Each structure stands twice: as structure tokens, then as C-alpha cells.
Amino acid sequence: MRKIWIVAKRELMTYLQTPMAYALMAGFLMITGYFFSMSLLGSRAASVQSMLGNAGLILVFVAPILTMRLLADEDRQGTSEILFTTPVSVGQVVVGKFAGALMIMTALLLIMLVFPLVVDQFGNPDWGVVLSGYFGFWLMMTAFLAAGVFTSSLTDSQLVAGVAGVALLLLLWVIDWAAGSLGAPIGPILARLSITNHFVEFNRGIIDTKNIVFYLSLTFGFLFLGTRIVESRRWR
């Protein structure tokens, strides 16, 4: 646990000391702010549902760009050699790096609470729905970041890792489109795999354990795969 924290702390420091994370956060807040204003002006409803729903698509691009550096750069710079020859396991490094990225994104999500607070000044948003939506968004973000860490383990090029991450998340985003035309048994399975379907329920104010389990298992699955791949790269 201590090692995970040391690794996470270093990643957090790197994010805070380099411009990339700031640029991503600023861009993300700008676009979500635009979504928020537009939906507010359009519907005049005291809700952030539409903003959160759209923000998910932006997250498809932002999460892999934030994580693409994490494992790919260790290999490119050769620093994996000093890192992995200290008493640390590959799993600890992978989880630590993921945790660093998650901390930054969690901070971003907390900043995004400004939107419902603004609504609260002028109307009466349903805070239960708002918080359920934010919780669901946080879970989805966790899975996206884990997917980004996974693609970062595949290559020593940041760019390839980033592009692969976006492609993977986009595919999971649209995978249920095929569900209707394919029918049973493949169709329902694809619908279940869709990363959006599970979020929609949170955004309506429904916290269902099966949706929590979905995102958590996706997160564990990607982190496990990432660990295995980093290990196998050295065994080759």
C-alpha cells in the first residue's frame, strides 16, 4: 500500500508540474461549461443531467490523453529499469500510476460541482439525482482511466497509447449500436458491455449495484491486463 502511494504521489506531482494536465482540465471545464450553459438556456430546467451525459463523450478523449504517458514513457525513457529494480511489484506500479491519474480527475470532478451549485442559486435542483449522476460519472471515469493505463502498457509510444485508448473507449461507447441488429444471444451481451448504458441509470438518480459492479470489474480487469502486459514485456 505504501509503495502504491509513493508511485501515485510522484505521478500526481508530475501532473501538477507539467502543463499537460492543466491544459486537459481547462479544456474539459470549458467544453462542459459550454454544455452546461447551453442546456440551461435551452431547457431552463434546474438539472445537470444533459451536461454530464455529454461530458462522458469528452472523457473518452481526455482520459486516454491523461494516462497515455504513464507506462509508455517509463519504457521509452528507460526509467522502468531503475523503477522495477527497486523493491516494488509491477502491480503496485500500475495501480499507483492509475491512482495518480484518478486523483487528478477526481479533483476535476469536484471542480465540476460548481455547475449544480450555480443551478442551486437560482432554482431547486434534485441533489439526489445530481450526486448520483456525479458518482456514476466518477465510476465511469475510473474505468476509462484504467483502460488508458492498459493501452499505455501496450507500447512505448505515448501517441500510440493515446490513440489506442481513444479507439478502445469509442468502441465500448458505441458497441450497443450493433445490439439491435444482431439479436440474441450476441445482442444483449453487447448491450451490457456498453459503457454508456450503465451510466444513464446513475444520471437518472438510480444507484444500482450491478452498475457499480460493472465499472469496478472493468477497472480491475484493465489494471490486471496492464500489469500482465508490463510483466510479459520483460519476459520476452
Add this chain to the structure above:
Amino acid sequence: MDMIEVNGVTKRYGKKSAVDNLTFNATKGEILGFLGPNGAGKTTTMRMITGFIPPTAGSIRVDGIDVVENPMAVSRKIGYLPEDAPLYPEMTVADFLDFMAEMKEIKGKGRRREIDRVVARLELGPVYRRLVGNCSLGYRHRIGLAQALLGDPEILILDEPTSGLDPRQRLEIRDLIRDLAGRRTVILSSHVLPEVQQTCERVVIINEGRLVAEDTPSGLAARLQGQSILRIQVRAPVEDTLRLLEDLPGIVAVKRDADGRNAGPPSFTVEMEPNRDLREDIFFRFAESNLPILEMTPVGFSLEDIFLQLITEDPERAQEDRREVIPS
């Protein structure tokens, strides 16, 4: 006691062997030089000893612990400077050393002390607050070395510790390594031979992943002393000297040295048959002819000569090497 035992280790990448059935050891407190041309398998071997990559076959034990079975325990004993000293460029030197010390489980007040110690030892004071990426190559190399020394590990594996340094820095690193002799076990690799000659008590030479020789620097020299070479300077006409020398039984070749180093009578390089000392015969022969010998010096082999000779000993392989050089 053997601190590091490398036993029949092979590392294959696909079909190509980077290291082929390599066996050697390093005893406690020894400074072992690991020598070979570029691409000989030095880095691969060092990576296997540190547990960074596993061997395809064979076993490596560090202080009696198998590297593959218990990499964590081994990594606690080893300080490692990889080739080209990879570092995190976006961190400050202070943050980087603190991070590495934390990773190496140096806790509490001891961590501050350890960092101060290596910073002082490697004179990193001037760049302590600077970003690693903005430091000069010489500093970066020393930061890498500082990182390896953190926690005063029992074993240091240093891959080309002096490459990219200027002569003064090289001297300092050499002193630092010699300071560790007796207390710590050090394996350092190099393709700069005087380096190894001056710091190491024992040398392991590998070429194309195979062990070529293993001995003390002087032992290696003695092994090849068989073919003795003399440098000789005589106040006599060149033709007379050549005639007198070439007539002498046991002499293989006589070559006139290029003039220039010192004016005066010409000097010659004389190659004698293996294991024969002809210095007395040469003396009397010239004395009989009333020709004074001004200088007669046995030419010792430098490690460089030995090295070149060892890795080209196999004439067939030497041939192959040459063929590879010529583009087809």
C-alpha cells in the same frame, strides 16, 4: 564467500543468443570489471543480475538468493546504475532522489541523511533544485550514480559508470568506486579498458555472449606474456642491428620503429618466441660487436592488447567479423 553467482546463464531473444551459457562469480567486497566490446551481452547480463529481465536458462544467485524466485529480496541488496543513466527529466534532483529513497524503503530521518550524503559525495549541490532534464550529461550521470548509492547497498551494479564524463569526473568516479573496495561488492562494465585496469581487482571478459577470460588484470597480462616483445635502441647502423638481431635464434621478427618520438639512434621492436627470454643473448651479441645498447625494455601488454587478442583469437570468427564490416 560468493556474493554473486552467475551459473550457466543464457538469454535468448527469439533465435539470437545475447548471452550464451555464461558462468562467473563475484566474491564479497570485490570490484569486478565486466569487459567486452559493444553488443557483447554486458548490459543483458547486468539486467539479469538485477532481476530486471529473467534468464532463458541457468540461474543467478545474489547473496545466496535466487533472483527469479525472490526478486524483491534481491532488489533490496542492489544499487543499480543502468546504461545511459535513465532518469525522470520532469522532476527536480531533490524530488527525484527523495522518490528513489522512498522506493528503496529508506524511512524517516535516515532518508534526509542518505540524500545529503550522496549529494555531497557526488557534488550535486549546485543542481539540487534544478530539473533533472536541464542538467548537463555529466551531472545526469552522477545523479544516476547517486540514486544507485542511496541506502548504501551491499552490491552495486554499474553499467558503464564513466561513459559521457570528462577526464576529471572520471577520476572522481574511479576514486569513489575504489573507496567501496572491501566493503561493498561492485560489478562495473566498461569498454574503456584503462578504466577497468585501474579500478578492478578481477576482470571478466565476454564476447558475443560467451566468457572469453576471467582473471586479475596482471594475471591476464602474464597469461599472454608468452610472446615477449622488447623495445631496443642501439647506437649502430640500422643494417648492422637488423642483421645481428635476425641471425639470433629464437627471434621471430624485428621491426624498425617509426622515428619521431625521440631523435637519436633508431629503435626497434623485437618479437621473440613464446616463453624465451633472449635479453642476455642480445646483450652479449652486441657487446661482442662493440655496439652499445642504449635501451632495452620489455614491452608489457596493456589490457587493450590482451582484450583485442582474446576476442580475435578465433581466426575464423575474426574473418567473419571482417566480412561483416564490408558492406555487400
